[in-house]
Amino acid sequence: MPELPEVEAVCQRIRRHVRGLTILEAQILRTHITRPQDPSEIVRMAAGRRIDDIRRMGKNILLLLSGDVALHIHLRMTGNLTVIPDYRLRPLRSNAWFRLEDNRALVFEDPRALGTLRLADLGALAAEVGIEPLSRRFTFARFLEMAKQSRQPAKIFLMDQRHIAGLGNIYAAEALFEASIDPRKPLARLRPDRLQALHASIVRVLRTALESAQAAYSRPDAFSEGEWYPVAVYGREGEPCPRCHRRVRRIAQGGRSTYFCPTCQR
DNA sequence: ACATTATCCTGCACGC
DNA sequence: TGCGTGCAGGATAATG
Numbered sequence: 001m002p003e004l005p006e007v008e009a010v011c012q013r014i015r016r017h018v019r020g021l022t023i024l025e026a027q028i029l030r031t032h033i034t035r036p037q038d039p040s041e042i043v044r045m046a047a048g049r050r051i052d053d054i055r056r057m058g059k060n061i062l063l064l065l066s067g068d069v070a071l072h073i074h075l076r077m078t079g080n081l082t083v084i085p086d087y088r089l090r091p092l093r094s095n096a097w098f099r100l101e102d103n104r105a106l107v108f109e110d111p112r113a114l115g116t117l118r119l120a121d122l123g124a125l126a127a128e129v130g131i132e133p134l135s136r137r138f139t140f141a142r143f144l145e146m147a148k149q150s151r152q153p154a155k156i157f158l159m160d161q162r163h164i165a166g167l168g169n170i171y172a173a174e175a176l177f178e179a180s181i182d183p184r185k186p187l188a189r190l191r192p193d194r195l196q197a198l199h200a201s202i203v204r205v206l207r208t209a210l211e212s213a214q215a216a217y218s219r220p221d222a223f224s225e226g227e228w229y230p231v232a233v234y235g236r237e238g239e240p241c242p243r244c245h246r247r248v249r250r251i252a253q254g255g256r257s258t259y260f261c262p263t264c265q266r
Numbered sequence: 267a268c269a270t271t272a273t274c275c276t277g278c279a280c281g282c
Numbered sequence: 283t284g285c286g287t288g289c290a291g292g293a294t295a296a297t298g
Contacts, residue, residue, distance in 0.1 A: 002291070002292095003291060003292095006291085030275090032274080032275080035274090059292080059293095074292080074293085075292090076274095076275095076291095076292050076293075077275090077276095077290065077291065077292060078275095078276085078277090078290090078291090093276090110275090110276095111275095111276065111277065112275060112276045112277070112290080113274085113275045113276060114274065114275055114276085114292070114293090115275095115292095116293090151268090152268090152269095156269090159292090161292090161293080168291050168292070169290090169291050169292085170291045171291080172291095173291095234291080235291090252270095254269080254270075255270070255271065255272090256290095256291095256292090257289085257290085
């Protein structure tokens, strides 16, 4: 579920609860989540260290620990981080948990178990994670420069974390719909005014979703329930397009579903 | 150099 | 009701 807005909201929510606290003990309940790293190594490295801060890079979460150690968490499809009032209450089906010095716990929940937890390699991560779309660095000029070089279909380009970090299947589809761009069309073939519209849509969609996610995640234990973003096309195959009322279509791109309106998006 | 496919996991919606 | 199938808001390695 989580794309940039949800991941950012999760980070903000847990940051005020765990920052400055020391991890007394870590447990990894599903050992495959650390592959190819050794889970016992991560447990050993985390114990006794203070959580100095929590950072987000695209959809990646970094727990910056004392002594220049960082844990790298990726929520993938269904992961979530919560703080629970007593470490003994940890939910079933969690990937891992960290007992804090006040006996609360930071829990990495994940019903689908695709999330990952590793010791971070900050240099490698910085090299493979693209520009932050909600940062000041994401200017139209910068976007135009990237787009002109790309012959990938628009949707594939937007999903590629090396270009823009944090868009996923939902918000990529929604941004393309808002800008009336065919997801199959390579960005290099669009006129600059269309690209400008897309740039604006990416920012607007993510900002709107972030505000909703912040509201939904405001409680320390809140899980992401329900739809808080007013999706126009995502998951709406066969339903009427909100603009022209013709049917929304679903196609496959890069092994993922893409939803769009063939009439409005060209 | 590209694009598609398989894979990691589990849960759930859907059709028979 | 029960069971098989496909699919999922992600990322990556393998394959064509």
